[in-house]
Amino acid sequence: MGLEVLVVEDQVLIAFHLQDLVEEAGHQVAAIAHDADSALAAAASHRPAIAIMDIRLAHGTSGVDVARRLYEKHGIRCLFVSANINDEVRRQVADLQPLGFIGKPFLAAEVIAAVQAAAIAIESNSR
Amino acid sequence: MPATPETLILNVDDNEPGRYATTRILTRAGFQVLEAGTGKEALRLARSASPQLVVLDVNLPDMSGIEVCRTLKTDPATAGIMVLQVSATNIAVLDRVSSLSAGADSFLIEPVEPEELEAVTRALLRLQRVEAELRRSLAEREMLLREVNHRVKNSLQLVLSMLSLQGGEFREAGARELFAKAIARVTAIASIHERLYQDTDPLSIDMQTYLSGLCAELARAGIGDERPADLRTDIEPLRLPTENGVSLALIVNELVMNALKHGRPADRPALINVSLRRLAPGQARLTIADNGPGMSAGQLGASGKPPSGLGSRLITMLVRQLNGQLHIEHADGYAAHITFPLQAPATWDSKS
Numbered sequence: 001m002g003l004e005v006l007v008v009e010d011q012v013l014i015a016f017h018l019q020d021l022v023e024e025a026g027h028q029v030a031a032i033a034h035d036a037d038s039a040l041a042a043a044a045s046h047r048p049a050i051a052i053m054d055i056r057l058a059h060g061t062s063g064v065d066v067a068r069r070l071y072e073k074h075g076i077r078c079l080f081v082s083a084n085i086n087d088e089v090r091r092q093v094a095d096l097q098p099l100g101f102i103g104k105p106f107l108a109a110e111v112i113a114a115v116q117a118a119a120i121a122i123e124s125n126s127r
Numbered sequence: 128m129p130a131t132p133e134t135l136i137l138n139v140d141d142n143e144p145g146r147y148a149t150t151r152i153l154t155r156a157g158f159q160v161l162e163a164g165t166g167k168e169a170l171r172l173a174r175s176a177s178p179q180l181v182v183l184d185v186n187l188p189d190m191s192g193i194e195v196c197r198t199l200k201t202d203p204a205t206a207g208i209m210v211l212q213v214s215a216t217n218i219a220v221l222d223r224v225s226s227l228s229a230g231a232d233s234f235l236i237e238p239v240e241p242e243e244l245e246a247v248t249r250a251l252l253r254l255q256r257v258e259a260e261l262r263r264s265l266a267e268r269e270m271l272l273r274e275v276n277h278r279v280k281n282s283l284q285l286v287l288s289m290l291s292l293q294g295g296e297f298r299e300a301g302a303r304e305l306f307a308k309a310i311a312r313v314t315a316i317a318s319i320h321e322r323l324y325q326d327t328d329p330l331s332i333d334m335q336t337y338l339s340g341l342c343a344e345l346a347r348a349g350i351g352d353e354r355p356a357d358l359r360t361d362i363e364p365l366r367l368p369t370e371n372g373v374s375l376a377l378i379v380n381e382l383v384m385n386a387l388k389h390g391r392p393a394d395r396p397a398l399i400n401v402s403l404r405r406l407a408p409g410q411a412r413l414t415i416a417d418n419g420p421g422m423s424a425g426q427l428g429a430s431g432k433p434p435s436g437l438g439s440r441l442i443t444m445l446v447r448q449l450n451g452q453l454h455i456e457h458a459d460g461y462a463a464h465i466t467f468p469l470q471a472p473a474t475w476d477s478k479s
Contacts, residue, residue: 011288013292103321110343
């Protein structure tokens with residue numbers, strides 16, 4: 001069956017690439033969002049199990065803020081995939097039980113492994 | 128030089144006549160003046176009003192003016208404020224030296240001639256302006272650098288995503304493999320950028336994480352065979368100058384792709400070993416070995432004639448670039464050894 005994954009990424013090409021990798025890892029993408037509003041709307045309607053989160057989103061919105069709202073409102077944890085991962089970002093999201101951090105340009109193998117590890121973490125938690 | 132209206136000076140003295148005199152001289156010179164009678168008040172005003180200069184008496188009722196100066200200069204928020212220490216009593220050489228050692232930018236003995244106070248004030252304000260300008264432009268540069276770096280990484284990601292999406296369009300195995308090889312080559316070059324900036328030292332690269340990541344990527348790339356290969360890495364934590372690091376990564380990429388394509392045994396699972404070890408003294412050796420059928424005529428370096436194909440040309444060229452030597456072994460399977468000199472990477476001092 002696999003997990004429902006929300007991809008929050010403002011570059012549509014990268015979002016499609018991530019979608020391919022999520023599927024290669026044996027899961028599905030529930031929705032693709034490009035900014036804070038679309039991410040929150042998608043989370044409310046699709047109830048994804050996890051999110052893949054970019055840090056710099058469209059319309060000047062921040063993935064850190066979106067991640068916090070997803071976590072506080074729906075308990076959704078994020079795998080951060082961004083060219084902007086640094087100690088500051090790690091600190092800001094430390095209390096949101098992050099599923100991992102992957103820098104861009106990412107290795108496909110890295111994303112697949114992280115999604116698989118996230119699935120195990122989520123499933124063992126919900127049991 | 129006319130005093131700009133936004134030039135603000137904080138005058139700190141508990142002695143009222145002295146404070147009045149200083150304020151009068153500075154006000155007449157065209158500066159805006161704030162006053163404080165204690166060290167605590169001086170620190171509070173320095174933080175809230177951000178003056179360009181503090182004229183600071185050494186003897187204050189609550190704390191020493193030297194201590195006030197030290198506090199101002201160690202707090203990044205107030206370190207850019209110039210401090211002119213003044214005193215009528217603590218004027219021995221040692222007093223003046225300890226004031227300047229605590230961070231004061233100048234010292235004047237009271238009573239001060241109005242012309243001298245004004246001239247020293249203007250000199251210190253000149254310095255303050257230059258320093259503030261330098262700080263501003265440095266912060267701007269850092270911001271620009273971060274922005275450019277973000278753009279580079281994002282653009283490389285877009286290139287890789289584009290290639291990968293396009294590669295997925297092909298159904299025919301040969302075309303898929305050609306695309307997989309192109310993606311692997313671009314990945315070897317691009318993925319160094321993911322590591323460079325988050326590292327403290329952008330002039331050299333840690334080969335352990337870089338090569339392990341690339342090998343993990345190649346194991347699933349679908350080259351030679353759809354089955355993933357057992358790719359084992361044994362890479363010493365070794366830093367190479369960034370240029371050499373990219374060359375070595377491209378060599379690893381080509382040799383591993385060769386092994387995936389030609390080095391798979393028919394009767395057992397494919398096993399590819401990648402190792403990078405330091406050899407004493409000042410040399411390192413990269414080895415890529417498989418358990419496949421070994422060399423067949425026409426493969427890299429066989430039969431003494433120059434090898435053809437982009438992969439072979441790349442390997443020859445890159446090994447030469449590293450001043451390295453390529454040695455092929457056909458004991459059990461096929462093994463390529465590349466021995467190359469280690470240059471000390473240029474050291475990077477982030478404070479310089």
